[in-house]
Amino acid sequence: MKNNTATIDLHCHLDGSLSPGCIRALAKTAGITLPVSEKGLRSCLQVEPGCRSLKEYLEKFGLPLSCLISEESFETAAYDVMAQGAGEHTIYMEIRFAPLLSAAEGLTSRQIVESVLRGLKKAEESFQIKGNIILCAMRHMPWEKNMEIVELAREYLGQGVCAIDLAGDEAAFPVLGQKRVFEEAARLGIPFTIHAGECSSAESIQNAVELGAKRIGHGIAMAGNKDAIRLCRQREIGIEMCPTSNLQTKAVPSMGQYPFREFWEEGLLVTVNTDNRTVSGTTVTQELEALEQAGYLLPEERKQLMQNAAKASFADNAVKDWMLGKIG
Numbered sequence: 009m010k011n012n013t014a015t016i017d018l019h020c021h022l023d024g025s026l027s028p029g030c031i032r033a034l035a036k037t038a039g040i041t042l043p044v045s046e047k048g049l050r051s052c053l054q055v056e057p058g059c060r061s062l063k064e065y066l067e068k069f070g071l072p073l074s075c076l077i078s079e080e081s082f083e084t085a086a087y088d089v090m091a092q093g094a095g096e097h098t099i100y101m102e103i104r105f106a107p108l109l110s111a112a113e114g115l116t117s118r119q120i121v122e123s124v125l126r127g128l129k130k131a132e133e134s135f136q137i138k139g140n141i142i143l144c145a146m147r148h149m150p151w152e153k154n155m156e157i158v159e160l161a162r163e164y165l166g167q168g169v170c171a172i173d174l175a176g177d178e179a180a181f182p183v184l185g186q187k188r189v190f191e192e193a194a195r196l197g198i199p200f201t202i203h204a205g206e207c208s209s210a211e212s213i214q215n216a217v218e219l220g221a222k223r224i225g226h227g228i229a230m231a232g233n234k235d236a237i238r239l240c241r242q243r244e245i246g247i248e249m250c251p252t253s254n255l256q257t258k259a260v261p262s263m264g265q266y267p268f269r270e271f272w273e274e275g276l277l278v279t280v281n282t283d284n285r286t287v288s289g290t291t292v293t294q295e296l297e298a299l300e301q302a303g304y305l306l307p308e309e310r311k312q313l314m315q316n317a318a319k320a321s322f323a324d325n326a327v328k329d330w331m332l333g334k335i336g
């Protein structure tokens with residue numbers, strides 16, 4: 009009965025969300041041999057229910073990344089992810105990826121961005137869905153290198169690029185190592201979200217917010233931390249929660265300890281997202297159902313949750329109004 013709820017996905021990685029069919033098409037062009045059976049391919053792309061760690065989770069990105077090697081592949085990939093969203097009645101998606109991880113073999117970051125934008129546009133013309141892209145800077149890269157992402161975002165801001173992000177190994181590379189990148193983004197008026205509190209501390213979240221992040225990816229580590237929660241509430245920080253992914257990477261040991269309800273009742277601007285549709289084997293609809301089954305979300309609260317997402321999105325006001333109209 010709830011499958012027709014209009015949903016919004018603000019935290020969705022391109023490489024971790026390619027459908028097996030899309031991977032088959034891209035692998036063929038790239039000359040990559042894949043397992044013949046669907047089950048075999050699925051196990052290369054998706055974590056097992058017993059996934060033990062973030063490391064195991066990240067291993068699933070190898071194959072999709074190796075398929076993303078041409079302008080056509082990025083265009084096809086973006087279209088594929090948007091089509092999946094449209095298939096579950098997602099009306100708006102912010103798809104993120106790290107151009108610096110793929111800029112190889114003569115492909116520039118600019119070509120990658122333009123290819124993804126073409127795929128996005130094509131999907132917008134084919135389905136009832138709108139989208140924007142978020143460009144990810146990487147924690148392990150020198151800040152000077154990540155400045156290229158700021159430059160790229162500045163060039164395409166408002167033309168399909170809506171923000172930047174910081175992704176990668178949070179424990180080994182604290183956000184403050186990238187301080188200059190986000191100070192520059194703030195100076196240029198480029199909005200940003202930062203993966204924080206996924207596998208590190210509440211301090212990581214506070215640092216990201218103090219740097220000017222408008223949203224936090226995951227934010228799990230602020231559970232039980234009144235100061236961090238107060239800071240996020242006062243600044244109306246969008247919290248991009250991704251329940252299935254958080255359980256798989258062991259950011260949270262079990263659904264029984266998932267802090268969704270705590271954040272919700274604390275008045276945080278909570279949103280629910282997929283993170284990686286294929287690696288996690290999920291959709292926004294499944295995430296909502298999981299929260300409802302766990303007793304964290306009432307069916308009648310879905311609307312409020314999606315209104316939160318529209319509000320927290322990096323879309324322009326016209327698209328936000330369009331979303332709010334669709335949510336009803």
Ligand SMILES: [Zn+2]
Pocket residue numbers: 019021203225283
């Ligand atoms: Zn993520």
